[in-house]
Amino acid sequence: MLRYELQARDGSARAGVLHTQRGSIPTPTFMPVGTRGSVKALTPEQVAATGAGIVLGNAYHLALRPGAELVARLGGLHAMCRWSGPMLTDSGGFQVFSLASLRQVSEQGVEFRDPRSGDKHLLSPEISMQQQQLLGADIIMAFDECPEGPCGRDRARDAMERSLRWLGRCVEAWRSDACALFGIVQGAGYADLRQESLDRTVAFDLPGYALGGFSVGEPKQVMEGLLPGLAPRLPEDRPRYLMGVGKPEDLLLGVQSGIDMFDCVMPTRNARNASLFTRWGSLRIRNARHREDPRPLEAGCPCLACAGGFSRAFLRHLCLEKEILFLTLATHHNLTYYQGLMRVLRAAIVAGELSACASRLQAEWAAGLPD
């Protein structure tokens, strides 16, 4: 049911369309994160108004609460969350290793305690596939072992080998064509392991592939060193997803390397922490320099805050007073910035001008907010 259509290239970068049963998404695309079924602080209509076409949920969180069976009884994730476009669920491979307490990893899977309820749970490739197919996302992710970075070579190889064995079990447990399974390349910071993981993952001939295990605590140079060599070796006719990345400059590097899909909590989380993205880099709205500023965050920005006529001064007031409206306006602004960045990069690829575009973006980010 999922198909990637390549439309243009510029170096390793590609512009295309991800065709899904719930609509077609121009790529490269950024997917806002709605971990528990809601992109924080926004209604689904507001999410769509940022320009987002596909959103992400997290099967680990949703299976704990409200429960995958309950979501299925409510008609699945789309019906429950009131999002009619395509959705992707992460398996929670990363979360179970980073959030769960008292976890015991075996070849069977991961036994862990829910830090909230204290209840014991098992997550395995089979259980994750069942959960994600119950949730009913258009794209589901393999359940893998994602070591936190940086990690040693033995640990990286073990996790990679286990992820590949688990991928085989995911493929066995994958029943629904409506849910396109993506495999995940691991291998931490080791170029040869990454390459081997990629080749053996691609051998499963899946609807799409992801690069996992980046932005999990390792130095930034690791991804910068690996990505340009790695992404272009993924199959041309499948979508390529860089998981959990990242800052605007990371998205640029990903796009330049040939990535089609991104997700990250950064625009939403930073918004709630009063850090707002602009073409001139980040704007800290709490700063006293904005106290009397009648201007929008960024002139011409089509978001609820800027196009809605809210001044920096009023946004600062809302932020300092902890008004909920600030969270909504700030989140809408940041997600609109990310979607706009993706549109600019896509247009540059189509026009064959990605290199000039990248230089301009980097110069503006470095310049900082003008007075």
Place this chain on the structure above:
Amino acid sequence: MLRYELQARDGSARAGVLHTQRGSIPTPTFMPVGTRGSVKALTPEQVAATGAGIVLGNAYHLALRPGAELVARLGGLHAMCRWSGPMLTDSGGFQVFSLASLRQVSEQGVEFRDPRSGDKHLLSPEISMQQQQLLGADIIMAFDECPEGPCGRDRARDAMERSLRWLGRCVEAWRSDACALFGIVQGAGYADLRQESLDRTVAFDLPGYALGGFSVGEPKQVMEGLLPGLAPRLPEDRPRYLMGVGKPEDLLLGVQSGIDMFDCVMPTRNARNASLFTRWGSLRIRNARHREDPRPLEAGCPCLACAGGFSRAFLRHLCLEKEILFLTLATHHNLTYYQGLMRVLRAAIVAGELSACASRLQAEWAAGLPD
């Protein structure tokens, strides 16, 4: 600039239109509270979509932060908050007595410390008029002394006399026809004091009148006993505002007594506490009975939550997970309920069927939520 047009009567109840420079509002009307310039958890467009025509701000809070002069430099409250309809500011007479610490009341005014910054401030009739005219609301409220209830007769008389002396100073300091000044009737729970306060307040011949000092801690029977005799004695050709009230049944009593305008934090605050208004009384969304319920909060409700197709089960999940979206949907629902109630009451007055309407509403509220 402000004019009240009486359109229909049913007993003491009245249907009319409040004509302002920023639009005409059918009455009786409920004004959502946007204390610090934002009706909590909603964008101005979402507030308007609930059916609200006029919203309230609080001059005490706004003068402390961001400051009345700053608001004026940003173009006034409407421009800053992006609300183009009429607005009313409360003087903060109630807040300065209930929230401020270390207050010293003199004939001059109230000296108090801002509990947040520790800074010392003076609030007086003259200062309050200046603040409210800087903010630029369409309706501004007299700065009065509002004793917390229940209070003794001497205290009630002293506060009433002082409020009347202060009203004279408010009228003296009132410069702008664009800001219609409302006087406030005090007198606590004493019928004769209330009557005297009303007569002497009305003698100032102001654009509108409010009943203050209800719902400030006194037993419920006090207002029930006084309101039906008090409100009808206000001048027919001026709008009548019952401050800070209340529950749906209190609004019904107010409307039956001839009140035109209400404000209360109840719909917005209760929403954030997961208590949702329905025609069958309140619905506690955290309750386990809603865990798997695919139905909307109330069938036919035009709010973002109900008309948006959000199930009770999903709303419960959002609430338990402390998702910000819950606050938005719940607030929108409760305010929509309040606006719908006002529309139903207004239509019943126009049709001369308020008594039958009241019986039906009371029976439904008492019935409780059906399975």
